[in-house]
Amino acid sequence: MNARRKQPSASEMPAARGVETTAVIEIGTTSIRMALAELPPSGAFRILDTLQQPVSLGKDAFTGGTIEPGTTEQCVQALRWFLQALREVGTDTRRIRIVATSAVREAVNREAFLDRIAIATGLNVDVLNEAEVSRLTYLAVRPALDRDPAFRGSDTVVVEVGGGSTEALVFRRGKIVSSHMYRLGSLRLRGLLDDTHAPDVQTNSVLSHYVSETAGRIVESVATHAHSSPCPLRLVALGSEARFACARLIPRWQPGPVTELRVKDLTELTQSVLDRSVDEAVRRYKITYPEAETLGPSLMVLTRLARAMNLKSILVCDASLRSGLLAEMSAGGAWTTEFRRQIVNSALATARKYDVNMTHARNVMRFCHRIFDAMRDEHRLGPSHEAILGVAALLHECGHFVNDASHHKHSFYLVRNSDVFGLGTQDLLYAALVARYHRGAEPKPTHVEYMSLTRDERILVSKMAAILRVANALDAESARRARQCRVTVEPGVLAVAVEQDEDPAIWRHLMRERSVMFERVYGMRVELRPLHRESME
């Protein structure tokens, strides 16, 4: 570009005057996509432009394990184009969000890849974990689902078939009950086909076998929660392959919140896609090679799932990770009240599965929140930790389902291996450890899982476990009532004012026992005080 050219800097641009343009970039398995959007100070975001460049990250990562140098440079070039497009509308590129999903996450050389991107473009890519993907998917689909009156009266499985894995969110009557990630991705399936070298006639049956198995597991995950009164079952599909199906099957289709597709039509389309080679698909459907590689397997997962669920039609939602990211940005952050409520819903579903005493679980969670809230200056933890603590509180006694003896240890592995929507593997490990330490021995160097954490993580777990122990004592067996309490922090003291109609002496004794860890961690005593009704006001 010419030297005479005056490139206006962001500060020279006319003032934003309220509406800010921003962008989210998703480095996916078959493409890098950018949504350029406006975030008004209040109200919903508006997508101005969607840009997309094909990349073969997924193919590299899921078949060879490593991102090839050529692919890395493809990504760099794509990001440079996007940055140019952003500069054209005066977007401050320091304030955009750029995330990567499973292909980058699973690549052996992901750090080298991320470094190269940072060096070439100045962009710092966030690699999303599974929980974050679930959360963003939830944020993306929620507005569309809420607009659908049938949503609150049905069991809904939201599914997105990615290159590396298939993600499922299960809603029961409008509330999320679980999220799952299955290692069944379109590119993995494609790789499988290429590896088995099955002749064409067998191709479908090889695919079918793998797909049906996962479809069965997804259906089971819904059935687990459907023990109460039965309600209609619905399947909502996300992703570019589902949108492709809409565009093919519905004349003059325009992307909208929710589109209905007949399973019969979808099955026919899937078959005609699978009957074509990748080259033929590129020519026939005017799609890119990376898209053509994933199209057939993805559609097959959808049709199998729909059939396993005995559905006549499925819904396609035009939402994406990008709309989730934008929703998050316009809500001002990830851990919104609504989102945390859904985490609780999901944990409650798990708690029910293990016959947890729900009154106790809820009370302990409530007390945890009270204490957490009062002690913000002391623990300096954020909303994500509050959500983890809440999950630990709800599930701390689930180990009874296995055995009453050492139930806290059973709670540990049950929580650790549960699918709680919104919590990633690491988050679940924290929650599991916090639940484990709700009673019994305090963390010790002999505890392998605890010691596998970093020092900061160990402190985190201790801080949360200490609170859980106190909260648990407040709802002790001997004093269990629906109680009010008020928590305040005084120098060296956590003062808990409670309605006391049991013998306070017993209670104080119990609290002294259970607050040892709290005192050690926070250097504060816990004092129980009588609560006067008027002081509640």
Place this chain on the structure above:
Amino acid sequence: MKSRDKEMFVNRELSWLDFNQRVLDEATDPTVPLLERVNFLAITGSNLDEFFMVRAGGLEILVAGNVSSSGPAGMTPRRQLSALHERAHRMVEAQYACLAELESELASQGVRRRAASELTPRQSELAEAYFDAEVFPVLTPMAVAGAADFPLLANLALQALVRLAPPPESKEERFAILPLSAGLRRFVPLGGALETDFEYMPVEDLIAMFVRRFFPGQEVLEFIPFRIARNAAMSLQDEFAADMLSEMESILAARRTSDCVRLETAARVSRSATEFLLQGLEIHPQSLYRIRGPIDLTAFRRLVELGGRESWRYPTWTPRASPQIDLSRGIFEQLAARSVLLFHPYESFDPVVRMIEEAARDPDVLAIKQVLYRTSAGSPIVSALRTAADNGKVVTVVLELKARFDEARNIRWARELEEAGVQLIYGVKGLKTHAKVCLIVRREPRGIVRYCHFGTGNYNEKTARLYSDLGFMTSDPDFGADASAFFNAICGYSEPQRYGKLDQAPTTLRDKLISLIRGEAERKRHGQKALIMAKMNALVDPQMVRELCAASQAGVEIRLSVRGTCCLRPGIKGFSENITISSVIDRYLEHARIFYFHQGGAQLMFISSADWMSRNLSRRVELMIPIEDPNHRRRLRGILETCLADNVKSRHMLPDGSFRKPPVARGSKAVRSQEVFYKQAVETAEETLQARRRAFEPHRPTGEGRRRSR
């Protein structure tokens, strides 16, 4: 259905020649003013030149490559080529017969071409003086030893072959070539008996008088003006080009070296000179045209440019201001309130130029993106884009270098724009970018607002006065998003994304048109009313022809106004009996593409940059824009219907592919569509002016003024 293609299709080349014949009909029409007739004649000349270079050139390549497959009309390239020449020979005869008629009328009014024998003594003196001063010094004859030694001659430039007597002791005649074109005036003015007369002599006739002076001591046996047209049909291999720009320059060079596709010589030429030329140029005798008059009719544009003589021209039709746009106010605020449909040249092109000029200066404008295909020298649009770049705006210009025969001019602008800091994109590899779209991105308190202009014609304010075209300006965010996606794809920022409103060739446009045509047929089969009306420059694409015929067979009424080449035979029983086709040739070049589909009463209307030709639908980047505003739709429908109702300047196509003037029923009104449009524009502009006069509008400082005063 393909087996009966022959019945359905008219050969494309012959159909084009028919179109040129319709232009020639205007030149022979005594009701057309005299100088306009001369202009039409000149147009048929330049049309034919381009036709030979591209179409005949293409067939020559096919013939040379021994391609024998026949087109939909069932003619092999060799047969097409000979049919084409046969038709073109007749046309050239007709052109010069027309010229003779025009010259005799011109002569009676004092504009005369003089032969050497007709000069007055005073004129002879003038001629000689002119030759000595202006001609002799700049011409250099080239001796040509034999056919193998034939020099490289410039395309379409006038030359003269001089046959010289053999030197002593030899029997071999000798030949020399005099290239005439280098900066010489073609018509040498020689004054006249009256002050207002214009008498002139073609420069070749002048040179013929004094040609001996170039060959002192030698005997000149013959002086033969001639001209060649070169093959320009070779396709651009742009997929393989590293740098489009340098490639275009080399193609331009190639155009001077490619095969000769036509030779025009004076009417009377000796056998030996003819042989010499045919051999030297390696040209088939069927490509030799003997011209009874001055070669190259485009030279007669000089007469059209003569001053005065207003009664010999069309009355002036000044483009009127569109009532939808008030140029005394900012364009953006008006477009924010409503979309605007402009019909040029009845309505002025100024709002389009103004929009870009305003954008260049507006501090809130962030970016301007535009496709430039053919634009005028010193174009205010190009200069506004330069200003915008200087003002720090992001300016992206998609410059289509492959616009036929405009390359040299385009390359110059390309450099100018690049120097100003404009981001230049030389089109999309393998496709010519023919869509006409301009996008302005503006930051406003309500957020980013995108203003678009979509057109059927080029961003060229000069041709916008001569071509009838449509333009649509809007701030509708859906169009803005599509236009933005269009440029993101063209500039390589993104894979093409689905459009919300637009359709684009080569991706979705063809399928969309087909589905609309089939939709009409389907509705007709269900007993609903079905109607397709369309106006375009050419209907050539075989698939579109077949689809239209299929719809006709389903009973759909199809009314087409196709200005130029049309390969569909209308009115054939059992095939195309429900299709009527007309063609309007008048003072403005019909250029707008408008498509109407009844769609069960939804009455979908579109404007487009694309003709229904394979190149437009498959090998070019084109756009089709739905027009949704009810007022605009009503207006467009009116335009279509008026074109179709024209019975003065239109010709109706007959099943045999020929055209005939429509019979005017007794008592029915004569409709000259262009006149109707002009009168409508005048009336509407008058009414608007009246309305504005009646209302007192306080003169408020504009937003821009306020900013400046701060």
